[in-house]
Amino acid sequence: MKIRAFDISVLTVPLVLVASACLAQDDFPSRPIDVITHASPGGGTDATARAMVAGAREALDVNMAVVPRTGGGGVVAMNYVNNRPRDGHTVLAITPTHLFAIARGQGPLAIEDLVAVARATDDPLVVMVRADSPVQSLGDLIELGRERSIKWGTTQIGGVDHVAGAILAQVAETQLSVVPFSGGGEIVTNLMGRSIDAAGLNLTEALDQIQRGDFRALAVMSENRLPVIPDVPTTVELGYDVVYSTVRGFLVLAGTPEDRIDILEAGMLEAMRQEGYQNYLAGAGLDPSGVAGREVWAAQLQRLYDDARQAMIDLGIIDPD
Amino acid sequence: MRHSDVSVGIVLLALCALIYWLTTGFTEVPAMLSQNVPPTFFPRLVVTIVAALSVVLIVVGLRKERVPAPAVSPAVFVTAGIVIAAGLLVEWVGTLPTLSLIAVALPLAWGERRLPRIGLLAVGLPSAIYVIFSVALGIRFPAGQLFNWLT
Amino acid sequence: MGLPALEYALPVFTDPLVIGLVILGTIAGVVVGALPGLSSSMAIALLLPFSLYLDPVPAIALLAALYCAGTFGGSITAILINAPGAPPAAATAFDGYPMAVKGEAGRALGISAIASSLGGIFSVVVLLFAAPFLARVAYSFGPPEYFALAVFGLSMLASISGEAPIKNLIGGCIGLLIATIGVDLTTGVERFTFSVPELYEGIHFIPVLIGLFAVTELLTQAQNLGQKRHSIRVSAVKLPSLADFRRIRSTILRSSGIGTFIGILPAEGGTMAAMIGYNEAKRWSDEPEKFGKGAIEGVAGPEAANNAATGGAMVPTLALGIPGSATAAVILGGLQVQGLRPGPYLFDEQPALLYGIFFAMLLSNALFLVVGLAGAKLFSRISLVPTTLLWPTVFALCFVGAYGLEQSLVDVWIMMIAGLAGYVLKRYGFSPAPIIMGLVLGSLVETSLAQSMIIFDQQWTGFLARPIALVFFALAAISILSGSIRALLGRVLSRSGGTA
Numbered sequence: 014m015k016i017r018a019f020d021i022s023v024l025t026v027p028l029v030l031v032a033s034a035c036l037a038q039d040d041f042p043s044r045p046i047d048v049i050t051h052a053s054p055g056g057g058t059d060a061t062a063r064a065m066v067a068g069a070r071e072a073l074d075v076n077m078a079v080v081p082r083t084g085g086g087g088v089v090a091m092n093y094v095n096n097r098p099r100d101g102h103t104v105l106a107i108t109p110t111h112l113f114a115i116a117r118g119q120g121p122l123a124i125e126d127l128v129a130v131a132r133a134t135d136d137p138l139v140v141m142v143r144a145d146s147p148v149q150s151l152g153d154l155i156e157l158g159r160e161r162s163i164k165w166g167t168t169q170i171g172g173v174d175h176v177a178g179a180i181l182a183q184v185a186e187t188q189l190s191v192v193p194f195s196g197g198g199e200i201v202t203n204l205m206g207r208s209i210d211a212a213g214l215n216l217t218e219a220l221d222q223i224q225r226g227d228f229r230a231l232a233v234m235s236e237n238r239l240p241v242i243p244d245v246p247t248t249v250e251l252g253y254d255v256v257y258s259t260v261r262g263f264l265v266l267a268g269t270p271e272d273r274i275d276i277l278e279a280g281m282l283e284a285m286r287q288e289g290y291q292n293y294l295a296g297a298g299l300d301p302s303g304v305a306g307r308e309v310w311a312a313q314l315q316r317l318y319d320d321a322r323q324a325m326i327d328l329g330i331i332d333p334d
Numbered sequence: 335m336r337h338s339d340v341s342v343g344i345v346l347l348a349l350c351a352l353i354y355w356l357t358t359g360f361t362e363v364p365a366m367l368s369q370n371v372p373p374t375f376f377p378r379l380v381v382t383i384v385a386a387l388s389v390v391l392i393v394v395g396l397r398k399e400r401v402p403a404p405a406v407s408p409a410v411f412v413t414a415g416i417v418i419a420a421g422l423l424v425e426w427v428g429t430l431p432t433l434s435l436i437a438v439a440l441p442l443a444w445g446e447r448r449l450p451r452i453g454l455l456a457v458g459l460p461s462a463i464y465v466i467f468s469v470a471l472g473i474r475f476p477a478g479q480l481f482n483w484l485t
Numbered sequence: 486m487g488l489p490a491l492e493y494a495l496p497v498f499t500d501p502l503v504i505g506l507v508i509l510g511t512i513a514g515v516v517v518g519a520l521p522g523l524s525s526s527m528a529i530a531l532l533l534p535f536s537l538y539l540d541p542v543p544a545i546a547l548l549a550a551l552y553c554a555g556t557f558g559g560s561i562t563a564i565l566i567n568a569p570g571a572p573p574a575a576a577t578a579f580d581g582y583p584m585a586v587k588g589e590a591g592r593a594l595g596i597s598a599i600a601s602s603l604g605g606i607f608s609v610v611v612l613l614f615a616a617p618f619l620a621r622v623a624y625s626f627g628p629p630e631y632f633a634l635a636v637f638g639l640s641m642l643a644s645i646s647g648e649a650p651i652k653n654l655i656g657g658c659i660g661l662l663i664a665t666i667g668v669d670l671t672t673g674v675e676r677f678t679f680s681v682p683e684l685y686e687g688i689h690f691i692p693v694l695i696g697l698f699a700v701t702e703l704l705t706q707a708q709n710l711g712q713k714r715h716s717i718r719v720s721a722v723k724l725p726s727l728a729d730f731r732r733i734r735s736t737i738l739r740s741s742g743i744g745t746f747i748g749i750l751p752a753e754g755g756t757m758a759a760m761i762g763y764n765e766a767k768r769w770s771d772e773p774e775k776f777g778k779g780a781i782e783g784v785a786g787p788e789a790a791n792n793a794a795t796g797g798a799m800v801p802t803l804a805l806g807i808p809g810s811a812t813a814a815v816i817l818g819g820l821q822v823q824g825l826r827p828g829p830y831l832f833d834e835q836p837a838l839l840y841g842i843f844f845a846m847l848l849s850n851a852l853f854l855v856v857g858l859a860g861a862k863l864f865s866r867i868s869l870v871p872t873t874l875l876w877p878t879v880f881a882l883c884f885v886g887a888y889g890l891e892q893s894l895v896d897v898w899i900m901m902i903a904g905l906a907g908y909v910l911k912r913y914g915f916s917p918a919p920i921i922m923g924l925v926l927g928s929l930v931e932t933s934l935a936q937s938m939i940i941f942d943q944q945w946t947g948f949l950a951r952p953i954a955l956v957f958f959a960l961a962a963i964s965i966l967s968g969s970i971r972a973l974l975g976r977v978l979s980r981s982g983g984t985a
Contacts, residue, residue: 060818083891088682170673192939193670208627208940296825342913363672371935373669384658391651413707421901433881446873455874459881473889
């Protein structure tokens with residue numbers, strides 16, 4: 014009897030699991046969805062996540078909350094998500110910062126653990142100087158760096174704009190001193206105030222200054238020119254294959270059921286096509302083409318990671334092994 | 335040891351030594367940033383200043399008469415114990431039950447004997463916090479390991 | 486910018502929805518500000534998704550009202566229970582709580598309300614008329630200028646609270662050391678993090694503040710259990726008497742100027758404004774020895790300054806799109822969610838919005854004076870709650886407040902450790918004020934120095950070419966020397982008086 018009871022329980026456990034999975038399939042999402050960010054309230058990622066959540070609440074017909082887990086360049090957020098069930102009710106908002114952290118071996122996740130759901134914004138870096146600077150073009154800037162080191166404003170050591178500047182300097186054989194600040198706004202003020210020579214800023218952070226003629230955009234670190242500043246060449250055009258962008262998107266961890274990812278993707282894309290989110294993009298000066306589905310986002314995620322890792326190796330921050 | 339400042343100074347000196355020793359364990363700066371102000375510079379500068387000030391504190395303290403401070407009341411130790419226990423408990427039983435336990439333990443430790451009042455606080459406090467913070471402001475409180483096991 | 490164009494202003498000023506939301510925001514702001522750990526920036530961030538359902542003008546009016554009232558609200562709990570409801574109110578507790586212990590809580594609350602209100606209104610008027618011009622000031626502040634400003638702030642350490650200058654300096658250094666925890670901004674090296682990822686980005690100021698004030702006070706209350714209790718009685722809260730107002734009038738004016746200026750500097754918010762406002766009030770006082778024991782200027786100084794910083798912080802936020810404080814950063818996010826991009830064009834393109842913000846802040850600053858005075862009777866009920874029930878409640882609020890900031894239990898531990906350490910330090914004659922000061926200025930002084938050195942190619946002489954920085958260095962030197970000269974003079978005088 015004892016043995017039989019044991020057998021039955023062994024048999025029923027997977028059955029129950031399957032049954033509950035089926036059940037959950039029917040009514041996913043069955044409880045509130047948490048969107049985990051690594052940013053404090055007010056930052057770009059936080060604002061993006063909140064703008065998406067505002068629409069997705071209706072699209073997915075479920076309560077959603079933005080849950081900040083700040084710290085460690087995304088490591089705290091990744092730790093938190095890693096400890097949650099992979100059932101689609103926990104979504105991670107991700108930026109290149111996380112990928113750099115993963116590339117450096119920080120945190121519990123590997124690139125294989127990340128499953129793309131939807132991309133929210135694509136915000137390329139633009140190399141810029143003050144408008145009254147004698148530097149007229151990217152070539153001039155590179156020349157300047159050969160005479161004396163360029164003072165390059167950046168938001169974070171090991172962050173995307175630091176790596177972008179360092180790789181550009183390496184490819185163009187010029188010298189660059191990185192001056193770290195704690196945010197894009199500070200870089201804008203310091204560029205205006207002549208404390209630094211140049212910076213790689215997100216378009217959102219300095220579009221006004223460019224349009225008003227305070228800053229001169231030298232190059233877009235992207236493959237294609239930007240519709241808002243069509244006259245500015247890309248780094249690729251100029252012969253430097255240095256492509257960096259602050260991409261923000263949402264993902265879940267490997268092991269989440271496929272059909273749930275599809276539901277999430279559909280809901281998020283619907284939310285991000287609504288007026289509210291589009292207004293947010295327009296207000297931030299972002300291109301609507303930043304919103305993209307799973308496939309595009311997954312391919313980009315992998316490419317971003319490979320680039321980040323290669324850049325870290327080139328800069329001697331990590332060892333290739 | 336003529337004055338309590340002398341022992342304070344000695345404790346501070348020991349702390350300075352400990353912190354200085356910790357700064358020797360910082361990882362190395364990547365080569366491309368090595369011309370920057372090293373990360374050890376500022377902590378070591380401050381520690382050195384504290385050490386110098388501690389020596390002054392000791393020297394001045396030696397010349398002063400000792401003024402006995404009133405003894406720490408046992409209630410302080412009990413209260414500190416409850417504070418630490420709350421921090422340890424919250425991981426296991428979750429935030430709201432911990433708050434409820436605080437609402438029972440602290441008044442009892444402080445000599446409150448009117449049980450209806452304590453009971454009211456033990457129920458009312460977590461409920462009010464739940465309504466304001468969780469329902470109205472959408473803050474999630476960790477449920478605690480115990481809860482995770484039970485479900 | 487020209488004078489207010491009435492055609493844009495009038496519809497906004499008479500819109501019942503805007504007025505209603507400002508009243509709502511003000512009341513909510515006072516409550517949120519008063520609760521330790523519930524900051525106005527958090528409340529605004531949580532309100533953002535809901536503000537999407539409103540038009541831009543009412544939405545921003547609501548957020549701006551919350552911001553102004555929240556800054557005032559912090560002073561209520563700072564005065565009544567020595568637990569500042571928000572960081573900018575920390576300096577208010579230095580003299581506000583001693584006043585409450587002396588039975589003058591009503592007087593302190595009245596002074597806080599009037600000083601906050603006048604400081605706030607001053608800065609809003611500055612915001613309206615001089616925003617585009619003043620925003621340019623922010624551009625002349627690079628890392629060397631910030632370093633000099635921070636050094637000026639640190640020069641006040643020795644004098645900030647009374648009797649033991651050596652212990653004050655040590656306390657300030659402890660604050661500076663706490664600020665070095667986390668990843669070093671300029672080299673990316675981890676310091677004192679002990680592999681706890683939550684510490685990578687440094688220790689948050691708010692849990693330390695809550696611990697150092699509220700938890701330390703909890704333990705102090707435990708020590709005093711057996712003794713006779715000073716019950717804090719708020720008999721009647723009213724506007725300051727004419728004599729009181731005469732005494733604080735120049736302090737309010739000075740602090741309003743300081744607060745507006747500090748607020749305009751990007752990222753330097755109300756906390757630093759309040760600290761400097763407190764210190765200048767003390768420095769200019771005829772009786773600096775009364776500070777820390779319940780001087781009314783010690784309440785008016787920081788309160789006028791931190792509310793003046795709200796209008797100041799909105800200057801770069803609106804005119805440049807660069808947030809002037811943490812809360813202003815969230816409001817900036819709110820503008821972006823509404824599809825607006827702050828910047829010099831905003832004033833030309835959206836005059837109604839500018840007047841909406843101006844009106845909301847003005848109305849809110851006037852309203853919280855009413856709410857503060859009327860509500861103070863309600864707040865004073867706090868003192869009727871027996872100690873044995875009040876303090877568990879305060880501790881629970883601290884616990885939730887520290888957790889709610891980033892929803893992290895690590896912050897709860899930081900709060901508790903800060904509280905226990907604060908009690909030990911207090912017992913041995915260290916006051917919390919210099920520690921807070923060091924913590925506020927710590928990362929600023931270090932990173933601005935490191936940034937300056939990179940900009941100057943590691944040549945110290947680079948500072949000589951920065952006139953604004955030199956002015957602040959000179960002020961710092963005067964601040965240090967004037968203290969010791971005064972002490973020396975006092976000693977000589979008292980000695981000669983003693984022999985005579």
